[in-house]
Amino acid sequence: MTLELNKIFFCTGARNHDLLKIFDQHDVRFEYDERMASFKALGLSKMTQTPVGICTTSGTAVAQCVPAMLEAYYSELPLVLISGDRPKKLHGTGSPQTIEHEMLTRSCRRSYLEIDSSELSQVDLNQLEFPVHINVLVDDTVPHNIDINFHKELKAYKNFIDKIKKPLFIFSHENMSMRPFIEKFAQSKLTFYAETLSGGHDLSPIKTEKKLIELFKAGFFDAVIRVGHTPLTKIWRLLEKSPLPVFHFDARNLPALSFGEVLPMNSDNLLKSDEFWRMTAQLLPYPVADETIWSLEELIQKYPEAEISYCDKLNQLIHSDDVVYLGNSLVIRFFELTQKKNLVVFGNRGVNGIDGQLASAIGLAMGTKKQVFCILGDVTTFYDLTSLRDMPENLKLIIMNNKGGRIFDMLKLDKRIVMEHEHDFKDIAFGLKLSYSQKISDFNQVQVLELSPDRAQSEAFLQEWVR
Numbered sequence: 001m002t003l004e005l006n007k008i009f010f011c012t013g014a015r016n017h018d019l020l021k022i023f024d025q026h027d028v029r030f031e032y033d034e035r036m037a038s039f040k041a042l043g044l045s046k047m048t049q050t051p052v053g054i055c056t057t058s059g060t061a062v063a064q065c066v067p068a069m070l071e072a073y074y075s076e077l078p079l080v081l082i083s084g085d086r087p088k089k090l091h092g093t094g095s096p097q098t099i100e101h102e103m104l105t106r107s108c109r110r111s112y113l114e115i116d117s118s119e120l121s122q123v124d125l126n127q128l129e130f131p132v133h134i135n136v137l138v139d140d141t142v143p144h145n146i147d148i149n150f151h152k153e154l155k156a157y158k159n160f161i162d163k164i165k166k167p168l169f170i171f172s173h174e175n176m177s178m179r180p181f182i183e184k185f186a187q188s189k190l191t192f193y194a195e196t197l198s199g200g201h202d203l204s205p206i207k208t209e210k211k212l213i214e215l216f217k218a219g220f221f222d223a224v225i226r227v228g229h230t231p232l233t234k235i236w237r238l239l240e241k242s243p244l245p246v247f248h249f250d251a252r253n254l255p256a257l258s259f260g261e262v263l264p265m266n267s268d269n270l271l272k273s274d275e276f277w278r279m280t281a282q283l284l285p286y287p288v289a290d291e292t293i294w295s296l297e298e299l300i301q302k303y304p305e306a307e308i309s310y311c312d313k314l315n316q317l318i319h320s321d322d323v324v325y326l327g328n329s330l331v332i333r334f335f336e337l338t339q340k341k342n343l344v345v346f347g348n349r350g351v352n353g354i355d356g357q358l359a360s361a362i363g364l365a366m367g368t369k370k371q372v373f374c375i376l377g378d379v380t381t382f383y384d385l386t387s388l389r390d391m392p393e394n395l396k397l398i399i400m401n402n403k404g405g406r407i408f409d410m411l412k413l414d415k416r417i418v419m420e421h422e423h424d425f426k427d428i429a430f431g432l433k434l435s436y437s438q439k440i441s442d443f444n445q446v447q448v449l450e451l452s453p454d455r456a457q458s459e460a461f462l463q464e465w466v467r
């Protein structure tokens with residue numbers, strides 16, 4: 001073992017998951033709050049005067065380590081930040097949870113390395129000045145080279161659709177609701193999938209991601225046309241592995257993939273462009289019937305205590321006029337799956353962090369007189385506990401306490417990163433004088449509602465659903 005670290009504070013995430021096996025010989029402690037974990041590492045390195053590691057996933061997780069790294073820099077402490085990153089070719093593309101890690105630690109490190117996972121165990125810390133930032137490119141082998149073309153005019157869209165017949169339109173999200181555009185687009189009878197944050201999920205002819213994936217894998221589409229920012233759907237990651245021609249209407253001028261044609265226009269620009277509608281009219285409708293919605297209903301009846309069924313109940317209890325804020329992880333996926341109403345839905349999907357979620361919902365509630373419903377996972381809520389001190393009256397927090405980061409279970413990753421627990425938020429809520437209940441029947445009575453789905457039912461539901 002060359003990489004000599006007293007201990008590694010391993011902060012759970014999918015991107016750095018593969019690095020776990022490299023730390024087999026190390027003393028690993030699992031964490032999920034990177035800011036706290038890096039200060040714990042700082043304290044340990046102060047006491048022992050030995051190098052201590054923090055390992056994080058990509059995105060804001062790395063930024064959360066900056067305060068402790070700053071302290072380490074000015075206190076001359078041997079802190080070693082190891083960040084899991086996406087392959088180099090995806091940098092600068094806006095691909096999911098991909099940001100520039102290097103810049104984040106410029107003012108708080110004395111050494112920086114960018115290496116492949118295979119090189120990590122060989123790093124000799126004796127050759128480096130502390131604090132150290134090691135950025136590891138965890139390659140999930142994107143099989144093709146970067147092929148992005150940036151355009152300035154709609155003519156490029158015309159050239160694109162001249163060569164295709166059955167595109168899938170994906171409407172993800174933008175700063176403002178995309179609903180006016182989606183309403184008009186729906187009249188074309190072309191096939192599209194509108195994600196929940198687009199503001200038009202209820203209008204989507206493809207109702208579930210399951211159907212979307214089925215069609216994609218069956219080769220039903222010959223191209224993809226995206227309007228909006230980086231999508232949530234798994235299709236987006238599948239596309240990197242099984243590419244189709246893709247056209248991106250993204251006002252940020254980002255492909256969010258390693259390939260495609262990019263035009264910096266948003267849904268409002270398109271809504272007002274006669275040219276866009278004229279061009280799109282040349283595509284012939286090819287309707288799809290989404291029967292998956294019936295099997296979904298059956299499973300909801302069969303497993304009423306499953307997490308998806310709770311999301312369905314919440315969808316029924318929330319009114320069309322209310323505002324919803326969804327935490328990253330399973331909540332946003334399951335809420336979308338069961339959404340049938342026209343709702344205004346927000347989330348932080350810029351870089352998908354689980355940090356500051358309740359605080360973001362508090363800010364939203366401060367900006368409106370409407371009722372805001374914030375639905376978060378338990379780990380996400382723990383990450384932002386201090387925000388609980390300051391809940392505006394028009395904000396209701398719903399905690400989906402499935403006792404750990406269950407997304408990692410769904411992704412079939414190492415069980416240890418689920419960080420299973422038996423905690424609940426009851427005493428914290430009462431201690432902060434918040435009205436609280438664990439019963440969904442108290443939905444209208446309390447400000448903090450904690451729901452605990454039945455594990456066995458959630459698992460059985462998912463098994464039957466994805467089969």
Ligand SMILES: Cc1ncc(C[n+]2csc(CCOP(=O)(O)OP(=O)(O)O)c2C)c(N)n1
Pocket residue numbers: 012013014032034057059060061064327328329330331352353354355376377378379380381402404405406407408
């Ligand atoms: C700041 C930050 N750290 C780590 C992650 C990686 N991450 C994604 S989901 C997740 C677990 C979320 O758990 P929970 O809120 O309980 O939701 P569940 O997975 O159970 O739906 C983690 C740690 C992240 N996205 N952002």
